[in-house]
Amino acid sequence: MIKRDYYHLLGIDPSASLEEIKKAYRRLAHQYHPDKNPDNPSAGDHFRLITEAYEILQDTRKRAAYDRQGPSMGRWGFEGFGEPPDFSPQKDFVDGIFEEILEDFFRADRPRQRRARGTDLRFNLEISLEEAAWGSEQKIRFSRKSICPVCRGSRCAPGTQTTVCPYCEGTGSLRTQRGFFIVETTCERCKGEGEYIPRPCPRCGGAGVLKIPQVFKISTPPGADNGTRLRLAGEGEMGRNGGSAGDLYVILSIRRHPVFTRSGNDLTCEILVELSLAFKGTEVEAPTLKDPVRIKIPPKTPPGKIFILKGMGMPALQGRGRGDLKVQIRVEAPSRPGKKEREMMEELSRQGRKGKMGPEEASFPRSAN
Ligand SMILES: [Zn+2]
Ligand SMILES: [Zn+2]
Known part of the structure; x- marks a missing residue:
């Protein structure tokens, strides 16, 4: 007659605490789980035995009864394996410890179960x-x-x-023997996930x-x-x-702006001024990001001349101050200029050549309306 000593099976002392029992069972369940021992059929039997031992010993009442009677009780025969009940993992099995073990298996065996940060x-x-x-x-x-x-x-x-995939019994893969070789293929039913x-x-x-x-x-x-x-x-x-x-x-x-072009924090825009007015000098309205402002165009302003409106450009990102607004003058020449107009155009381009083209700070009319 073979006696089965649960304490011995779990490799613990009869005075072991519940914590020690759990620890021992976890360790052994890992070692003997059928998923881990596909080539060793006796591992499954051993797994059933340690699971039985754990089921009894983790329950205070059953453990006390077992302690009184000694190794003569059990769900199935102590005298050999008898007909062990079909073992199938159940969700509510012994206070979740089995789930924990299965989770450990998944973590260890299945890369898809790994923790991964989401995509940006x-x-x-x-x-x-x-x-x-x-x-x-x-x-x-x-x-x-x-x-x-x-x-x-x-x-x-x-x-x-x-549920556990019935095809691969949760392993995610199927093994078939081909001659001397064992070929392992991903379970098609569960796509290797082991779950169904x-x-x-x-x-x-x-x-x-x-x-x-x-x-x-x-x-x-x-x-x-x-x-x-x-x-x-x-x-x-x-x-x-x-x-x-x-x-x-x-x-x-x-978005492209119809009036302003941007370069860093500076903005540029163009203003068209009639030839005679550019020659005589005038006042024009310059657009800004907010309200337009009037600026002076001094006499004999050459085409291409830039007037700078300080601090009317873009604000600096995460900084102080603002860029400038550069207003560039374009002179509108008549399509068929007469003698007088041609003289004015020549005078303006002479001014330009004389170095009056350089950017200059804009001046504003004295009377504010
Ligand atoms: Zn499967
Ligand atoms: Zn859903």
Whole structure:
């Protein structure tokens, strides 16, 4: 008669604490789990025995009874293996420790179960020059992979759950003997995941995730330029298996402006002045990012002359001060100039050659309206 000593099976002392019992069982279950020992059929039998031992010893009442009776009780015969009941992992098996062990297996064996940070997302947003200058509030819309709201990521239809793949018995792979070789192939039924979904979630089709439209309100900073990057931490794709989410990057680009061209923080625009007025001198209205301002055009202003409006350009991004606004004069010549007009044009280009072309700070008319 073979007596089975549960304490001995688990390699522990009869005075072992519950913690020690759990620890011993975890260690042995790892060692003898059939998934880990596909080539050793007796490992499964041993696994059943240590599991039985654990089931009894972790239960205070059963353990006390066992301690009183000694190794003569059990679910199946102590006198040999008898007919061991079919062992199939059950979800509610002994206070979750079995689930923990299975999880450990998945972690160790399946790369797909590894924790992974979510992908960063990029969103290109075009804004106007005015919005770039003053800062703006924008709404962006995009779709992002998110946990399915119906199955909450379980991939199963509500009220159902995954089962161990009956094809590969949860290993994710199938072994077949070909002559001397053992060929291992990925289980086609579960695609190597070891889990089987009897009824996939109708909303996500069993993916557990789906693209869900998102709307974000963001503010763009004053002074933003082409390529300015805004980072929204944690708003990218979700991570896998508890990994953190990626980030969302909003990349700004500035729409072409009908009046201003930008170079760094400076802006340039052109003003057309009639020939006779450029010759005599006049006042013109120069556009700015806000209200237009009147500036003086002194007599004999050559075409191409630049007047600078200090501090009326773009604000510096994350800095102090602002760039300048450069107003370049274009002289409008008549298509068929007479003698007088031709003389004026010659005089203006002479002025230009004499070095009067250089940029100059704009002056404003004395009387403010
Ligand atoms: Zn779903
Ligand atoms: Zn399978």
